[in-house]
Amino acid sequence: MSPRTSLLLLMSLIWFAATPAQAVQGWMPSAPRQEIEARLSRLQADPDGHKSAIAAGRRAAFFCVNCHGDSGVSALQDVPNLAGQNAYYLLVQIDKFGDGRRKDAFMSGLVKVLKPDERFNLAVFYxxxxxxxxxxKNPAQAASGASHFARACVGCHGAQGHGTREVARLAGQRNGYLMTTLKNYRSGSGLRADPRMTGVAQRLSDAEIAALASYLGTLP
Ligand code: HEC
Ligand code: HEC
Structure with missing residues (x-):
């Protein structure tokens, strides 16, 4: 962990300590899937509602900027960009942190203080x-990542790496985060577990992971 990340973590723990203990306990899942999807598609047809969800999400993100950067473009290699990420995927990940299917020392606690409406607006904002x-940095390595991506990943993540619904956008994602994440799926440690990704990741060598990460960062 870099000194900057440690400092942010410390600040965040202080913030946590100041929130009511009651709010930190337990987990209230977001609405059922169909409801979230219906709410997201209603917004597409409602420009004013869309604008106010984005504005409310920006306000709720005042704390997230410490790590995820202004507007969700992270300056830290081990922290993912949230900008441009699929809204539905973001909401699924927040639920996974909340109920323990995904583990991160910090995020697993943080999501418990977000109300369902805040989560929704944050996802729409990002x-x-x-x-x-x-x-x-190394164009030859990125080129080898491109051909591996075309063989093994486009079927789900799309030719441009934009993903869909609950398949993550990978385009423009941070190099360090992509490498750590693929290794987490591969290791079976339970930090990241998803049957659609585990099998794929288990077939990747370290060199292939590095090449894929380098290529994915270059995608607009
Ligand atoms: C102390 C730093 C820190 C703060 C503050 C923080 N995050 Fe995170 N966040 C992280 C890290 C590190 C990860 C990656 C965890 C992992 O490797 O699984 C992450 C991952 C995520 C993910 C998963 C992204 C993906 O691509 O799968 C979401 C969603 C997220 N954070 C949302 C938020 C929101 C919303 C806030 C503010 C309410 C927030 N985070 C505040 C550090 C932070
Ligand atoms: C069968 C469909 C499928 C295939 C093939 C697939 N993925 Fe995924 N990928 C997913 C899904 C679904 C998720 C979200 C899983 C979760 O919730 O953890 C995901 C998540 C990821 C993530 C985490 C993104 C984030 O923001 O945390 C990375 C990185 C990733 N995939 C890379 C790859 C690469 C590289 C390949 C090819 C070697 C690949 N995937 C092939 C379906 C797939």
Whole structure:
């Protein structure tokens, strides 16, 4: 963990300690799937509602910016961009942190203080932010990542790496986060577990993971 991340973690723990203990206990799942999907599609047909969800999400993100950056573009390699991520995927991940299907020392606690409406607005806000691509440091490595991606990943993540619904957007994602995440799926440690990803990740070598991460960062 970098000194900057440690400092943020410390600040966050202080913030936590200041929130009512009652709010931190237990987990209230977001609405059932169909309800979330219906609510997201209603917003597409409601420009004013869409705008106010984004504005409310931006307000609720005042604390997230410490790690995920302004508008969800992270400056830290081990923290993912949330900008441009699919709203439904973000809500599923928040539920996974909340009920223990995904584990992170910090995020698993934090999501418990977010109310369902805040989660929804945060997801809509982040989904509507732009994420800039990062040029590859090693173009040959990125090219090998591109061909591996075309063989093994496009079927679910799409040719541009934008994903769909609960399949994550990978385009423009942070290099360090992508590598750690693929290794977490591969290791079977339970930090990340999803049957659709575990099998795929178990077939990846370290070199392939590095190449894929380098390529995915370059995608707009
Ligand atoms: C102290 C730093 C920190 C803060 C503050 C923080 N996060 Fe995170 N967040 C992380 C880290 C680190 C991860 C990656 C965890 C992992 O490896 O699984 C993460 C992951 C996530 C993910 C999963 C993204 C993905 O691509 O799967 C979501 C969603 C998320 N955070 C939302 C939020 C929201 C919303 C807030 C504010 C309410 C917030 N985070 C505040 C550090 C932070
Ligand atoms: C069968 C469909 C499928 C295939 C094939 C697949 N993925 Fe995934 N991927 C998913 C799903 C679904 C998720 C979300 C899983 C979860 O909730 O943890 C995901 C999540 C991820 C994540 C986590 C993103 C984040 O923001 O945390 C990464 C990284 C990833 N995939 C990379 C890859 C790569 C690289 C390949 C090819 C080697 C690949 N995936 C192939 C379905 C797939």
């Amino acid at each position: 989904a509507n932010q732009a994420v800039p691509p990062t040029p590859a």
